[in-house]
Amino acid sequence: MRVALFIPCYVNQLYPSAAIATLELLQKLGVEVFYPAKQTCCGQPMANSGFEHLTQSCNDLFIENFTGYDYVVAPSASCVLHIKDHLHSHENEDAAREIRVRIFELVEFLTDVLKIEKLDAHFPHKVGMHQSCHGLRGLHLAQMSELVAPHFSKPQHLLNMVQGIEMISLDRTDECCGFGGLFCIAEEAVSVKMGKDRITDHTRNGAEYITSPDLSCLMHMEGILQRNNSKVKIIHIAEILNSSKVEI
The missing domain is CATH 3.40.50 (Rossmann fold)
Incomplete structure (x- = not known):
């Protein structure tokens, strides 16, 4: 193809x-x-x-x-x-x-x-999965927690194929990070508070990395992490799925 x-x-x-x-x-x-x-x-x-x-x-x-x-x-x-x-x-x-x-x-x-069922990837870290609003509610990459419906997560399905990875459990699995494109400019204070809450959920549960299919959300959270001198890093899901035994 x-x-x-x-x-x-x-x-x-x-x-x-x-x-x-x-x-x-x-x-x-x-x-x-x-x-x-x-x-x-x-x-x-x-x-x-x-x-x-x-x-x-x-x-x-x-x-x-x-x-x-x-x-x-x-x-x-x-x-x-x-x-x-x-x-x-x-x-x-x-x-x-x-x-x-x-x-x-x-x-x-x-x-x-492609219907991938096996990946040659290795990422020995504790990782939190952020479900972006566009991916979750627009593209239906995972099941929305507010629905009484069978659970599924396409990103999680792929990450489960990565050797050495430890996916942490979050208290609020699909809460918005507050980025929202221009929302973070028009409603800066609200956006930052939402981002801090999202990061706290990951850090409280032991994440070393926060990943997502949407770098816009990760960019928003990375700014907050850096201002707080946090050791937690952001990483796009493609970088994990493409990773080798050489640590990032």
């Missing part, structure tokens, strides 16, 4: 190690990966600000870059959800619709398309 790798702008600029881990992991699993070099921001920040009507140039460029592949994969639940819900074209709606169907967040691609 021919897979196009979509690397969101903030991942490219701030967390290139997660992008590299995503590429290497897909290649290890036998996927033929392509990287459209002219890709830019998907337009999510503008849309979230109420200016979706100004994102058409972003949509057109996205369609130009990612048309013709079997799948599009990205290490960011929020950006994937934005494309699934908002990618449209006045001139080429068929192509837009095709991309909306074929774009996947990395975890759901590994579980739903």
Whole structure:
């Protein structure tokens, strides 16, 4: 299969190690990966600000870059959800619709398309799993705790294949971290308090690392951790799934 790798702008600029881990992991699993070099921001920040009507140039460029592949994969639940819900074209709606169907967040691609049941990964640390709101309630990567329904977690399913990892139990398994895109700017105090509460749940239960399919949430929590001089680190799930016996 021919897979196009979509690397969101903030991942490219701030967390290139997660992008590299995503590429290497897909290649290890036998996927033929392509990287459209002219890709830019998907337009999510503008849309979230109420200016979706100004994102058409972003949509057109996205369609130009990612048309013709079997799948599009990205290490960011929020950006994937934005494309699934908002990618449209006045001139080429068929192509837009095709991309909306074929774009996947990395975890759901590994579980739903490749149906991975074994990984050669080793990460001997205590890890807390943060369920991002976009991934949880938008892409349904895991079951929401407020529902009386059978439990499932696609990220947990993959992490269970990693040798040496110890997944900690959280008191509130899917509480929001408070990032919320522009919410952290418009409601800074509330956002920070939510982030501190989320971090406290992980640290109280012994986490050395906090992981997630969404680096935007991890970025928010990393800022709070660093300001508090905490030894707890953040790490994208792709970096764990791609890890070897050499500790990160």
